[in-house]
Amino acid sequence: MKVSVASNILKILLIIFSIGVIFVGVYVLPVLAGEMAMVYPEIEYARLPVLIMCETLLVLLLAGIGIIMYLLRTFDKGFTFSKKFLKGLEVLVWMCIAASIGIIIIYQYITMLGGPDPATGMAMVGVTFIVWIVAAVIMLIRAIVKQAIAYKDDYDLTV
Numbered sequence: 001m002k003v004s005v006a007s008n009i010l011k012i013l014l015i016i017f018s019i020g021v022i023f024v025g026v027y028v029l030p031v032l033a034g035e036m037a038m039v040y041p042e043i044e045y046a047r048l049p050v051l052i053m054c055e056t057l058l059v060l061l062l063a064g065i066g067i068i069m070y071l072l073r074t075f076d077k078g079f080t081f082s083k084k085f086l087k088g089l090e091v092l093v094w095m096c097i098a099a100s101i102g103i104i105i106i107y108q109y110i111t112m113l114g115g116p117d118p119a120t121g122m123a124m125v126g127v128t129f130i131v132w133i134v135a136a137v138i139m140l141i142r143a144i145v146k147q148a149i150a151y152k153d154d155y156d157l158t159v
Contacts, residue, residue, distance in 0.1 A: 004076065007072050007075060007076055010072060011069060011072055014065050014068060014069060017065065018062060018065050021058055021061055021062055021065075022062070024058065025055055025058040025059075029051060029054055029055065029058075030051065033047045033048075033050070033051045034047075043113055043114070046109070046110075046113050049109070050106065050109065050110065053102065053105065053106050053109070054106070056102065057099060057102045057103070057106075060095060060098060060099055060102070061099070063095065064092060064095045064096075064099075067088055067091055067092055067095070068092070070088060071085060071088045071089070071092075074088065080145065081145065081148055081149045081152050082149075085145060086142060086145060086146060086149075089138055089139075089141060089142040089145070090142065092135075092138050093135050093138050093139055093142070096131050096132070096134055096135035096138065097135060099131050100128050100131045100132060100135075103124055103127060103128045103131070104128065106124070107121070107124045107125075107128075
C-alpha cells in the first residue's frame, strides 16, 4: 500500500474518531452524569467537578488528535526529518503525561467520595497504563527520528 493512501486512511479514521469523541463529550457524558446523580443522590455535589474533569480530558484528546493530524500533514509534505516534527512528538508526550495525571486526579477524587466500583477502577488504571505505553512509543519514535536526522545531516555533509 502506498504511504499516501495509508496516511489518508488514517486521517479519515481520526476524523471519524474525533466525531465520536465530540458526541461522547457533548451528549453521552452529561446524560451519564445526570443518571448517576439520580441513582446516587449522595454524590450529587460531585457530578459537576467530575464532568468538567472528564470533559477536559476529552478536549486534551481532541487536541492530541489535532497534533497527530498536523504530524501526518508534515509527513505527507516530506518534512518528517525536521525540528517541527520532533516538536510535535514532544508535545504529544507531554499531553500523554498530562492525561495520565488527569486520570489519576479523577481516580483520587472519586476514591475520596467512596471509590469507584472495581470494574471502573481497573478500567481507569488500565487506561493510565495505555496512555503511558503510548507516551513511551512516541518517545521511541522521537528518538528514532532524531537519530535519523543526525544520520541524514552526516550523509548530506559527505555528499
